[in-house]
Amino acid sequence: MLCQFSFKNFKSYRDETVFDFQAATLPEFADTLIRMEKCGDLLPVGVIYGPNGGGKTNLLQALSCLISTVVKPIHDLEKNRLNVILQERVACVPFLFNEDSVKEPSEFQIYFRTAQNEFRYYLAILREEIVAESLYRKKIGGKKPARIFEREGEEIILGPSISKSNINTDVNAKMPYLSFLAINYNLPVISEVQEWFESCMIRSYANPMAEFQIMLSEKEAFKEKILCFLNDMGIDIDDYRLDSEEKQLYLKRTIHGKGYELPFHYESDGTKKLIAALPVILLAMYEGRLVIIDELDAKLHPKLLRYVISLFKNPGINMKGAQLLFTSHDMSTMKNTVFRRDEIWFAAENQEHGCELYSLYEIRREDNERVNYTAAYDKQYLEGRYGADPYLQNMLNGGDWK
Template sequence: MLCQFSFQNFKSYKDETTFDFRAMAIPEFQDALIRQEKAEDLLPVSAVYGPNGGGKTNLLQAFFCLINLVVKPIHALEKNRQPMIFQQGSSVAPFMLDESSANEPTIFQVFFRVGEKEYQYYISLKEEIVFESLLWRTLGGKKTGLIFERDGQKIELGASINKASINLDVNPKMPYLSFLAINYNIPVIAEVQNWFESCITQSYANPRAENIVLVSKSETTKESLIHALNDVGIDLSGYRYDEDSKHLFTQRTINGKVYELPFEAESDGTKKMIAALPVLMVALQEGRTVVVDELDAKLHPKLLRYVIQMFKNPELNKKGAQLLFSSHDLTTMKNTVFRRDEIWFAAMNDNHESEIYSLYEFRQEDNTRVKSTAAFDKQYLEGRYGADPYLSNMLTGRDWA
């Protein structure tokens, strides 16, 4: 489970930026929170809003980049421990709009939980790895243990993996975490590796993404998918994947007869749901973290709301799966859908640097927080939250001539 993600000097983000999945002490949707003994409650869902060019995609790509840094070399050498599902890559790219950032390292840091442990992974890099560390602690514990620390090419091993057989000489461009995962069978490293590999990162800004369908041979999974599609008004009775032609066909039963259509003949929204739902269902079944750019693209608002509610339903989400996505859909930006700490905004400041903040953190003109009963979508359109000034200008009738 993802607790917190921080990064610095990445694309449109210059200063340290932190996205937090830890739940604030507010009363909304308490039953939907991910709870674990001796640990802070976590959010099951978060959405990022903001204008085009404000930094929504770059925020998610920072996470894509971190996952890709660790997993790509493992996957390239076929040393992954589990099948990976749709890991969208992104390259390291520093902030370019000042005189110093281009020559400074990009930094990523992530806190996540696996079982009864919380891990902290940190990596700083330019062309080569500048610094890297992996720490752990038991949930509720105050003492932090070192697994390894790397300062340039100098590597220190913690007590749990400190063995003479472990090589301290590694390619300066490869994360030491990846190196250990590839070359050794160390339980604590395997646990961390499994978490990185379990993350699902996807961008529907790429049109090809919605044409990639995860087809399960399990009849139970197939029935669950059809049931979910029927729930949102997509009247399919089944599907068939033809191994010879490598084509997917959707099925509808009319007056007792089954008719088939090629997947390509379906509407964009139906194709999107058929592509997205199997992945989201795997995440819910296995407790994975899902980060999706433009999840709402080509989706009817009721379909997006259905997806959100899947993750917020403790009967469906029993293993702590989490969903983070960017969106322009304001019909779901409501207090009947989200807590205030589940809504985030990304926007440019006057120095052309992206910044993020949650609706809960936002302070109004009288220095009070936005109320849980507020009309979030209406106030956002009025420009009260600061993330969409051009909409505010349009609504106030500003003359652009």
Template sequence: MLIKFIFSNYKSFRDETVLDLSASKITECVDHLFDVGIGRVLPTIAIYGGNASGKSNIYQAFEYMSQYVVNSFKFGGDDDSRQKSEFDYMKPTPFLFDTKSKEKESSFEVYFADVNNESVKLYQYGFTVNSQGIMREWLNRKSKTARTYKRIFYRDSETLDLTGISTKYHKNLEISLEQEVLISSLGAKLKIPKLKFIRDWFLKNEFADFGDPAESFFMSRFLPTGFVNSKEIQDNVVKFFSTFDDSIKGFHIEKVLSSDSDKKEEHYTIDAIHSMIDSNETAKIPLHLESDGTLKMFALYPVLQNVLERGSVLFVDELNARLHPLLVKSFIDTFLNSELNPNRAQLVFTTHDTSQLSANIFRRDEIYFTQKDKQGISHLYSLSNCVDEDGVKIRKDESFEKNYLNGKYKGIPCINNSPITDISENK
């Protein structure tokens, strides 16, 4: 369970930026909260902001951290150009609009909880990285009753402290560790339990970027696990679809035989089955010809099922794209419903859909905004920390949507006169 994500000097975010999922001491929507024995945690975070304000960079920062943890065991190697090129691809993008930040490392850190029945352990894990590789990396852990974190490992350019890792693994780590490689990633590859646990926590989280047309296209063709062979899973997808479109009654799946004997990939054609309006017969429509909204919900189904089953985190960029606001609300409500979400999965998403910006849907600490200043630096802040012109905190009974669009909370585009308007006025 994600408690806090902190990063700095990544893309448009120069300064330390905190996405905090620990609940603040406000009174609304207490039924939303997860009580994990160490305090209350939020199930959802909605991030609003104008175009180019940095919303997607928050998504990308967490995705970057996750990919580095999962894949960095493959980086490095003085004589392996492939490994070097993989690291080159993963070099961070710092804030480029001042000379100091351009040369400074980027920093990423998470606090998360492992909740197992009554046992709760808290983890603090992070690293800093620049174009040369890892500058620092650390992992600390504590039980819910402990006052302070206990070190598991720490490394920088002069230190390699593996205090909390069994000594039988020290030599392998010391020999194999390279500057581009994270201890967490290498340790998982070496099957060191404490380090594999960290890697696996990142691996369980899911990402869906609907701001990227190519990824959106790919996801809409990514089948739920077991979909081809399991009638039960197909029926579950139909049931999922019925919440917004009850015209789909099932699916017809056929395996396509490849004419190339060297290719071993399996291909299938999938048709959605619809009822005919004037008979008891059915009509088949290729799935790829369904509406963009249906294809997006089809793309969301596998990642939704994965995070609900694992109790992990789903990051979605532009959740509202090509979806009706009521579908978006239904998707959000899944994470707020303890019966549908018994394993306490979490949702963090960016959106422009202001119809969801309501005290009837979100607590104030579940709403974040991004704003880019005149220097090109993005800032992230919670509605629960906003104050009005008199220094008074935002009330829970305000019209969030109206006040946001009126600029009270900032985080909206700065609209200048359109050149088209200027031309028409000069005629």
């Protein structure tokens, strides 16, 4: 489970930026939190709002860059332990509107939790080469983290848990040492970290081809769950069939007692997106994975988007701590009946053309009090109370069209 992700000097983000899945002490939706003994509660959902060009996608790309940088070398050599569901590797590009930042590394740090441990992994990249890297582990409920390894330039220092394993510390400058260890050694602590990174699923529905990357299975148990969820969402489908010869998916409906099959590409855009997204979401649910989705709301009715969100926020369904992180333009779901205040985040461009990220929970009113959990979040956002949004302010104020 993701606890916290921070980064700096990546694309439109110049300064250190922190996204947090650690739950604040709030009264609302307390029963939806991911709970474990001896450690803090985590959020099941995080959503990022903001104008076009505000940095929503680049935040997800920063996280995707870190994950894919670690996972892709392992996957390319077929050393992965889990079914990897990634988009193409995201290139590491620094903030370009500053002469100094171009010469400085992009830095990423991630805190995540497994069944037994909490890990902190740090990676710094400059011109496609790893300039610094470290991995620390702490037992859940423990006090002091232990070093697994540290890397500074060409020097690598091993921690006590792997130092006696006769491990090579000579690694290609473009290869993360974490990936190198996963590929070449069978070390339990590295395998634990490797599997967490491989479990992360990344999808971008800003890319139309994502709707055609279907992961449906003919297994009856899986098919039954998919059809059940589709019917719950109002998509009346009785069955589906994968034709291996035609390489075509057919959806079946029964009308007046007679069955009809329709090729997948004839379906509505919303149905096609649901068919593409649901298997990913269900896999996350049943294996406790992190799902990162850009523009989840594209082509989805707001009620369907709320339904997907509700799956992650229902402990009776989300029993293994799956998490959903996504971007959205849909104001109708920015409600206190859908989200906690610490689940809503905003990305916006500042005056120096860099992007900033902050949560609704962090915002203070004029009286220095936090936004109340009974507030109309969508209305206040459109009024500009949660940060400068020139597009919305121009529309609300009539703008200057002369």
